[in-house]
Structures are given as structure tokens and as C-alpha cells.
Amino acid sequence: MAGPVGEVDNLKVDAPPGEEADDGEEDAEEGADTASSLQGRSQKQQRQEETQEEQEEEEDKTASAASQAPAPSPTGEAKGDVEGVDGEEGDPDAAADAGETGAGAAKKRKKKKKKKGSAGVSTCPGGTGSKVAPARGVTGFTDSYVRHGQTEPPTIPVEDLFEEGSFPEGEILEHPRDFNSFRITSEEKRAEERLQYAGLYDKARKAAEVHRQVRRHAQSYIKPGIKLIDMCTTLEEKNRELVRENGLDAGIAFPTGCSLNHVAAHYTPNNGDDTVLKHGDVMKVDFGTQVEGHIIDCAWTVSFDPQFDPLLEAAREATNAGIRNAGIDVPLNEVGAAIQEVMESYEVEINGTTYPVKSMRNLTGHNIGPYDIHAGKSVPIVKGGDSTRMEEGEFFAIETFGSTGRGHVVEDLECSHYMKDINAPRVPLRLPKARQLLSHISKTFGTLAFCRRWLERPDGGSATINGVSGKQEKYVGALKQLCDSGLVNALPPLCDVRGSYVAQYEHTILMRPTCVEVLSRGDDF
Numbered sequence: 241m242a243g244p245v246g247e248v249d250n251l252k253v254d255a256p257p258g259e260e261a262d263d264g265e266e267d268a269e270e271g272a273d274t275a276s277s278l279q280g281r282s283q284k285q286q287r288q289e290e291t292q293e294e295q296e297e298e299e300d301k302t303a304s305a306a307s308q309a310p311a312p313s314p315t316g317e318a319k320g321d322v323e324g325v326d327g328e329e330g331d332p333d334a335a336a337d338a339g340e341t342g343a344g345a346a347k348k349r350k351k352k353k354k355k356k357g358s359a360g361v362s363t364c365p366g367g368t369g370s371k372v373a374p375a376r377g378v379t380g381f382t383d384s385y386v387r388h389g390q391t392e393p394p395t396i397p398v399e400d401l402f403e404e405g406s407f408p409e410g411e412i413l414e415h416p417r418d419f420n421s422f423r424i425t426s427e428e429k430r431a432e433e434r435l436q437y438a439g440l441y442d443k444a445r446k447a448a449e450v451h452r453q454v455r456r457h458a459q460s461y462i463k464p465g466i467k468l469i470d471m472c473t474t475l476e477e478k479n480r481e482l483v484r485e486n487g488l489d490a491g492i493a494f495p496t497g498c499s500l501n502h503v504a505a506h507y508t509p510n511n512g513d514d515t516v517l518k519h520g521d522v523m524k525v526d527f528g529t530q531v532e533g534h535i536i537d538c539a540w541t542v543s544f545d546p547q548f549d550p551l552l553e554a555a556r557e558a559t560n561a562g563i564r565n566a567g568i569d570v571p572l573n574e575v576g577a578a579i580q581e582v583m584e585s586y587e588v589e590i591n592g593t594t595y596p597v598k599s600m601r602n603l604t605g606h607n608i609g610p611y612d613i614h615a616g617k618s619v620p621i622v623k624g625g626d627s628t629r630m631e632e633g634e635f636f637a638i639e640t641f642g643s644t645g646r647g648h649v650v651e652d653l654e655c656s657h658y659m660k661d662i663n664a665p666r667v668p669l670r671l672p673k674a675r676q677l678l679s680h681i682s683k684t685f686g687t688l689a690f691c692r693r694w695l696e697r698p699d700g701g702s703a704t705i706n707g708v709s710g711k712q713e714k715y716v717g718a719l720k721q722l723c724d725s726g727l728v729n730a731l732p733p734l735c736d737v738r739g740s741y742v743a744q745y746e747h748t749i750l751m752r753p754t755c756v757e758v759l760s761r762g763d764d765f
């Protein structure tokens with residue numbers, strides 16, 4: 241999920257699409273200083289990037305539409321391979337070839353010297369499995385979870401595949417900056433981890449493994465022609481099954497976002513919405529899992545037309561840059577500057593017109609607390625934000641949005657996402673219907689986000705909690721009253737201008753005392 245909606249200006253409900261007045265901010269930004277974003281990188285990282293840059297230039301010569309191909313691990317120094325896949329190489333070319341309908345159609349052009357690459361990021365090309373996603377934007381095989389003993393399609397709850405205490409570790413990165421170099425070997429910091437964090441890591445890793453398996457399965461059936469409401473329902477049912485939903489102790493963390501094209505975030509179909517995915521769409525799939533309140537927030541972008549490859553790559557590499565630059569005591573604004581630097585080094589040609597890729601200036605990543613998807617800190621994706629620092633023990637969702645539009649979102653379209661305010665005031669509710677709905681929301685979702693579709697299920701959002709008698713009837717007025725009284729926040733879709741395209745990639749990372757763990761990293765992105 242994107243945060244924070246509090247920063248969205250130009251609140252717009254009924255204005256015709258594409259007619260926002262220009263607020264003039266855009267122009268002020270152009271041409272400003274961009275120098276500071278690299279200062280946090282180690283020489284080693286820069287060397288790795290240069291190495292990869294050379295490799296990529298080679299690749300550009302041979303296959304210009306290769307952005308779906310798994311990136312080679314640049315120096316062989318990648319740390320913290322995702323569990324169980326080291327040494328197993330599939331056929332990465334298979335992933336690149338599948339769905340390739342117009343090699344050469346998608347040109348990757350850079351405005352300036354590339355400051356990019358997944359150096360230091362192990363993306364596990366290939367891996368186990370045999371099935372390739374119909375969509376672009378992900379690498380490897382959709383059935384790669386068979387290496388853990390999972391069935392294809394997956395049916396075994398993830399907790400039955402691993403011993404407690406042994407859920408797979410995410411990708412391990414060193415904290416950036418010289419002042420952090422002691423951490424990875426510090427005996428004191430390791431002792432701190434053993435004492436304070438061991439149980440927590442395992443729960444977060446379980447949620448992350450569920451996310452990986454659910455999304456891998458989704459990547460196998462997301463193709464043009466699917467009804468988005470069916471896609472979301474199928475994904476959410478699998479999420480409940482693999483996490484072994486148990487009320488607020490384990491389950492879905494927020495509604496399945498499937499925002500299309502100029503819609504950047506917070507769209508999921510309400511009942512009656514028959515939108516069908518098309519070959520020319522750019523869809524952000526953003527969903528969450530939670531185990532005892534530890535939330536994994538992770539997203540990728542689906543497209544089928546190779547002309548969008550550079551847009552997807554921009555967001556993917558910008559997210560990876562954000563991850564590489566994140567660490568204890570790093571100011572959030574410097575992470576944002578590094579993200580923007582990478583994002584805006586891309587341009588994309590769509591139907592003969594070349595667009596610069598813009599970092600969305602009013603969307604951000606965010607820290608995550610227990611049952612609290614937006615716990616107060618924002619990770620900007622442009623330079624110039626506040627210099628609050630990341631701290632030990634914090635979870636962050638690093639998410640970036642690249643746009644061919646204005647690079648600025650407004651609220652628009654019908655609302656589907658809602659969330660009880662974690663700091664909700666105690667407001668006396670006169671209407672019994674509103675009291676009843678609030679009680680249902682509190683027991684079923686707590687402070688986790690939910691959508692209208694879930695209220696209308698027979699179980700009202702959780703069979704564990706409500707059995708088959710949870711369905712909410714004629715609740716729209718009551719829901720509006722809860723929103724008006726500040727108890728529940730409405731989170732409407734966030735949109736750039738109509739006709740534009742937005743791509744997003746997102747991972748959840750943990751500021752461990754010794755290292756940064758990219759909990760949700762997979763062999764797909």
C-alpha cells in the first residue's frame with residue numbers, strides 16, 4: 241500500500257478526469273541540484289555498479305527488450321541468497337523469451353549516465369520450477385515454491401512446510417555508510433538479535449514466505465481477459481489458505497490492489513465492477529500478509545506489451561536503489577534522493593512518443609508497526625523531504641512509483657479501501673447501525689485495512705471470526721458516518737492524469753541490528 245494519503249493535495253471527487261489545475265510545483269523542481277544522492281554508497285557498491293553497467297551495455301547491444309531477463313549476479317558476491325536456491329540454475333532465457341512478442345520494440349534509453357543496477361542484490365535467476373509467467377515484469381518460474389515441498393498449484397499452508405524457527409531468511413544486505421560497517425560482525429549486535437528479536441524474525445519471515453508463494457501462484461494465472469474481481473478473489477482465497485487464516489493472528493493484511501495504468505494505488509474492484517485485464521494494461525499488484533500483526537507489504541507490476549519494459553525496470557531498479565540505500569541512521573530524504581536519481585534516469589517510448597519516467601512526488605514508502613501499515617514515517621521517492629532517520633528494529637515498506645504523467649497523484653474514482661484509524665478518538669455514535677458496523681470492523685479487521693467486497697462476503701471478512709454470519713447488509717450509510725466521524729479512514733484510488741502509465745515495485749525490509757533483511761525478496765523481483 242502507498243502512503244501517506246495525508247499528503248495528497250488537489251482532493252478531487254467529481255472533477256472531470258485529466259483537468260487538474262497545475263499547481264506549479266513541477267517547474268520549481270526541474271533543474272535543481274541532484275548531486276547528493278550518491279554520497280552514501282560505498283566504493284565497493286560503485287565498482288559493482290560500474291561492472292554491471294558494462295554488462296548491461298553489452299546486453300543492450302544484443303537484446304534491447306531484455307529487461308525481463310533475470311539480471312546476472314554481477315560479481316558473484318551477492319550475500320544472503322534466498323534459502324534453498326543457491327547453485328540451482330534454471331534457464332533464465334526461458335523467462336525472457338516467453339511472452340516476447342516484439343523484441344526491439346522496447347528501447348531503453350538513458351538521459352544521463354546510468355546510476356543503477358542491482359549490484360549487491362541477489363535476485364536468484366532461474367531457480368527451481370518450470371513454469372514461466374505470461375506477464376512481463378518478473379523473472380524465474382512461477383512454481384519455484386516446489387523446492388520447499390509445496391504442491392503445484394500450492395495447497396499446503398506454509399507453516400506445514402517449515403519447522404518453527406526456520407522460515408526462510410530474506411536477502412541480507414550490509415547497512416550502508418561507513419558508520420555502520422561494524423554492525424555485520426559486531427558480537428554485541430548479534431547477541432542483541434538473539435535476545436530481542438529471534439521470535440519476531442520468524443513470524444515476519446513466515447508472512448514473507450506466504451507472500452512469495454501466493455504471488456508466484458498469482459503470476460501463473462494473471463493474463464489478459466481475466467476479470468479483476470476474480471483475480472483478486474482467487475489471490476485472497478489462496479492467501480487465506482497458505483497463511484492458514486486465523487482471525488487477527490494470521491491472515492490478509494490489506495485488500496489486493498490491482499490499480500491500472502494511470503491509477504497508481506488503492507484500487508480494488510467493488511462488487512459489480514466487471515473490469516477485465518487487457519493486453520495493453522499496466523497493473524500494479526499490491527497485497528499483504530500478516531502473522532501476529534507483522535505485515536509484509538510487497539508489490540510488482542504486470543504488463544504484457546514489451547514497450548512498457550523500461551517503465552517497469554525504472555520502478556524495479558528505483559526500489560532496489562531505495563533498499564540499497566536504506567539503513568540504520570540513514571536520513572529518509574537521502575533514500576528518496578537516491579530513488580529519484582535512478583527512476584528519472586529512464587525514459588520510455590509508448591506508441592511512438594518518448595516520455596521521461598518521473599518519480600511520483602506525493603507517494604511514499606512508509607514504516608510498518610504491529611497491525612499498523614503506516615506507522616508514521618514516510619520514505620519519499622523524490623529529493624527534498626525531511627531528514628528523520630531510520631532506526632534499529634524498524635520495518636519499512638520501500639515502494640516506488642514511476643509515471644509517464646505528471647508524477648503527482650490525486651484521489652479519484654470510487655473508494656474501495658478503508659481502515660480504522662489506529663488513533664481513533666472515542667466518538668459517541670448515535671446510529672445503532674454505525675455502532676454495529678464499527679464493532680464488526682474492530683473484531684474482524686482491527687486496525688488493518690479492508691474493502692467493501694470483504695464486508696459483503698458471507699463471513700464478513702473472516703470465517704474464523706464470524707462463521708457464515710458476518711455479511712454486512714445496507715452498510716454504506718453507516719460506513720460513511722464512521723468516515724465522517726474520523727473513526728475510519730477512506731483510502732480512495734490515487735491517480736495520475738488519464739492516459740498516463742504508472743509502474744510500482746515494493747518490498748518490506750527490516751532494520752536488524754547487524755544487517756538489513758529484505759524480507760519479501762524472491763526470485764521473481
Ligand SMILES: [Co+2]
Nearest residue numbers: 241242537637
Ligand atoms: Co506499501
